[in-house]
Amino acid sequence: xxxxxxxxxxxxxxxxxxxxxxxxxxxxxxxxxxxxxxxxxxxxxxxxxxxxxxxxxxxxxxxxxxxxxxxxxxxxxxxxxxxxxxxxxxxxxxxxxxxxxxxxxxxxxxxxxxxxxxxxxxxxxxxxxxxxxxxxxxxxxxxxxxxxxxxxxxxxxxxxxxxxxxxxxxxxxxxxxxxxxxxxxxxxxxxxxxxxxxxxxxxxxxxxxxxxxxxxxxxxxxxxxxxxxxxxxxxxxxxxxxxxxxxxxxxxxxxxxxxxxxxxxxxxxxxxxxxxxxxxxxxxxxxxxxxxxxxxxxxxxxxxxxxxxxxxxxxxxxxxxxxxxxxxxxxxxxxxxxxxxxxxxxxxxxxxxxxxxxxxxxxxxxxxxxxxxxxxxxxxxxxxxxxxxxxxxxxxxxxxxxxxxxxxxxxxxxxxxxxxxxxxxxxxxxxxxxxxxxxxxxxxxxxxxxxxxxxxxxxxxxxxxxxxxxxxxxxxxxxxxxxxxxxxxxxx
Numbered sequence: 001x002x003x004x005x006x007x008x009x010x011x012x013x014x015x016x017x018x019x020x021x022x023x024x025x026x027x028x029x030x031x032x033x034x035x036x037x038x039x040x041x042x043x044x045x046x047x048x049x050x051x052x053x054x055x056x057x058x059x060x061x062x063x064x065x066x067x068x069x070x071x072x073x074x075x076x077x078x079x080x081x082x083x084x085x086x087x088x089x090x091x092x093x094x095x096x097x098x099x100x101x102x103x104x105x106x107x108x109x110x111x112x113x114x115x116x117x118x119x120x121x122x123x124x125x126x127x128x129x130x131x132x133x134x135x136x137x138x139x140x141x142x143x144x145x146x147x148x149x150x151x152x153x154x155x156x157x158x159x160x161x162x163x164x165x166x167x168x169x170x171x172x173x174x175x176x177x178x179x180x181x182x183x184x185x186x187x188x189x190x191x192x193x194x195x196x197x198x199x200x201x202x203x204x205x206x207x208x209x210x211x212x213x214x215x216x217x218x219x220x221x222x223x224x225x226x227x228x229x230x231x232x233x234x235x236x237x238x239x240x241x242x243x244x245x246x247x248x249x250x251x252x253x254x255x256x257x258x259x260x261x262x263x264x265x266x267x268x269x270x271x272x273x274x275x276x277x278x279x280x281x282x283x284x285x286x287x288x289x290x291x292x293x294x295x296x297x298x299x300x301x302x303x304x305x306x307x308x309x310x311x312x313x314x315x316x317x318x319x320x321x322x323x324x325x326x327x328x329x330x331x332x333x334x335x336x337x338x339x340x341x342x343x344x345x346x347x348x349x350x351x352x353x354x355x356x357x358x359x360x361x362x363x364x365x366x367x368x369x370x371x372x373x374x375x376x377x378x379x380x381x382x383x384x385x386x387x388x389x390x391x392x393x394x395x396x397x398x399x400x401x402x403x404x405x406x407x408x409x410x411x412x413x414x415x416x417x418x419x420x421x422x423x424x425x426x427x428x429x430x431x432x433x434x435x436x437x438x439x440x441x442x443x444x445x446x447x448x449x450x451x452x453x454x455x456x457x458x459x460x461x462x463x464x465x466x467x468x469x470x471x472x473x474x475x476x477x478x479x480x481x482x483x484x485x486x487x488x489x490x491x492x
Contacts, residue, residue, distance in 0.1 A: 027349075030342045031296055034288045037336040039298065041283055042307040048284050050226070050253045050312040051101045056329045057251055057314075058105040059437065060322035061086040061121070061223055072375045073368060073385050074394040085121055085149070086223035087216065091157045091205070091236055093125035096136040096145075098226060103145065122149040124214050128156035128200040151214035155201040157229070159238035204239030220248070227254040234263035237271065244275040252277065252315040256308055258301035265290075265300055265308075272315055278350045279315040286331045286339040287314065289346035292353050318350035321392045328448070329441045361389060361396040380427040383413035388434070391443075407444060410434055414456075432456045 025033075041048070088102055106121050123145065127133045133154045140146050203211075205225075209218050222243070227233045233254040243249055252272075256265050269279055273291050280287035281299065290299055290313075300306030316323050327347065331340040362368075368389065372382040390398060390406025398406065410431050417428030436456035438444040444452070 025342075027293065030338075030345065031294060033338055034286075034336070034342060035296060035298065037286065037333070037339070038281060038283050038288050039307055042281070042299070042311055043309065045309060047310045047312060048282050050282055050314065051098065052285075053253075053282055053314055053326070053330055054101055054105050056326040057224060058102075059325055059329070060250075061106050071385050071388055071394065073365060073371055073389050087122045087124070087220060088224045088226070089124045089126070089205070089208075089222055090226045091126050092228040092230070093127045093136060093152075093226075094129070094132045094228070096125065096139045098228075099123055099125055099136075099145065099150075100139070100143065102224070103143070122151075122214075122216075124151050124153065124208075124216070126153045126155055126157055126203075126208075128154065130154065153203075153208075153213060155203050157203050157205060157208075157236050157239065158232065159204065159235040205236065206240055206242045209243065219246070222249045224251045224253065225249045227252070229255075231255075231257050231259035231262035234268045234271075237268065244272070244277065247276065247317065249277075250316065250320065252279075254313050254315075255310070256301065256313055257310045258303050258308060260303070262301055262303070264304060265306075266295055269295060276317055276354050277315050278318050278347075278354075279313050280343070282312045282314050283333075285333040286336050287327065287343055289343055289350075291315075292346075292350050294346055294349075318347055318354055319356035319397065321394075323347070325437070325441050325443065328443070356397045359396055360399050361393055361402045364396040365389060378427060380413050380416045380431065383409045383416060384427050384431045384434075387411075387413060387431070391434075403443075407438065410438070429460045432459045436460075 086106060088106070090098060090102075093099055102123065103121070125136060125140075127136055133152065137152055140150055140152065203213075209216060209220065212218060225240075225243075227236050229236050233256070237244070237252075237254070240249070256262070256268075269291050272279060278289065278291040280289050288299075290296075297305065298307045301308045316326075324344075324347070327343055328340065331343060333339055365371075368386060372386050376382045376385070387406045387409030390402045390409060392398070392406075393402075413427065413431040414435055417431060433456070435444065436453045439449045439456065440453035441448060
């Protein structure tokens with residue numbers, strides 16, 4: 001494995017107790033381990049689609065979609081999703097296939113008769129190809145997305161220096177739009193067979209907010225930004241400088257392909273790292289960290305001397321409160337047994353390199369017990385909000401001790417929920433859902449405890465509409481990694 005330049009090595013993160021208990025692995029040994037499993041996948045014509053990660057990405061939104069609450073013990077949240085519902089922006093949505101998967105996992109109809117209405121998922125779909133946009137609009141009408149805060153924009157998105165361009169190269173085959181459309185480059189002289197030109201509006205992501213298109217606010221946060229610009233994803237990100245600098249994008253998905261117009265992945269990753277964002281290659285049930293000194297030259301595309309033909313990339317702030325849950329839940333490849341430990345080590349390195357909020361929960365939110373008693377009469381609610389704040393931190397960075405105390409508060413809430421409150425209170429269902437996620441993804445025990453998770457899921461069956469989402473996740477974990485345990489095990 002080629003050694004990196006010395007200025008890319010960080011001594012404090014150069015080794016870890018990964019693998020043999022008697023020997024530490026250097027960072028490049030960990031990178032070589034992941035490359036061993038990622039290399040054959042990267043060089044193939046197929047890829048692990050970003051949609052495979054969606055069930056785990058949507059976990060954070062699911063809590064608020066189910067019982068969208070604002071924790072009264074915390075400062076106003078960083079994410080508008082807690083008030084207005086999660087915002088998804090899809091650049092290059094084509095005919096809406098990704099949107100269909102997002103609605104599948106991030107939209108859950110409220111049961112009839114409920115007094116608590118969840119915030120609605122809001123979806124902005126930007127597509128410049130007129131044929132694809134028409135097909136997407138037809139699908140939106142057919143599936144009822146237009147009644148669910150869905151908004152389509154027939155435009156292209158690029159960096160600021162491309163706003164004068166208005167011609168778009170689109171392709172069709174047998175009357176159907178193809179996914180290789182792009183803005184007309186200066187070097188484009190001749191169109192290939194099946195290609196044609198169309199005049200389109202060109203925006204930047206920042207201008208989409210500045211113009212408040214689709215009713216969004218100028219300073220609004222994005223829960224998920226997905227980009228599929230056929231090799232021009234770097235230009236789209238360059239046009240989102242303000243969005244990224246202000247930390248208003250929780251998760252980012254983009255594509256890295258081998259094409260003439262595709263930029264250098266190392267440059268794109270460096271640009272995102274400057275905005276305090278780390279990225280992973282999405283592989284088959286494992287992730288490969290590629291930011292902050294974890295990039296290997298073989299992760300470039302084939303035209304730049306690397307292995308990659310086509311791969312999706314997932315990015316987030318290293319300090320995102322839901323990121324460890326995503327990593328623990330998704331990284332379950334039965335062959336790459338050390339992948340989860342290595343990615344966990346990479347995340348710790350990133351957090352050292354990029355300081356987080358710095359202050360613990362107790363340093364920011366003082367006198368929590370008295371505040372909970374003053375604001376709420378319900379003992380279940382008091383314990384639930386105490387646990388939620390100590391575990392998730394909001395604008396603080398919970399210490400290990402605070403997270404453990406938070407779990408004890410959630411357990412206290414679950415204990416109070418027994419008996420007369422068992423089937424009725426919203427707090428009781430909410431705390432069971434939190435504990436189910438905690439056991440399911442390993443936060444409440446040394447390793448994921450699917451049996452305990454199913455016990456809590458079954459307690460709220462029919463009361464919170466997590467059925468499609470969590471039912472599929474539990475069933476996946478059980479059927480792939482656990483022996484069958486009865487007909488009820490894992491059923492929604």
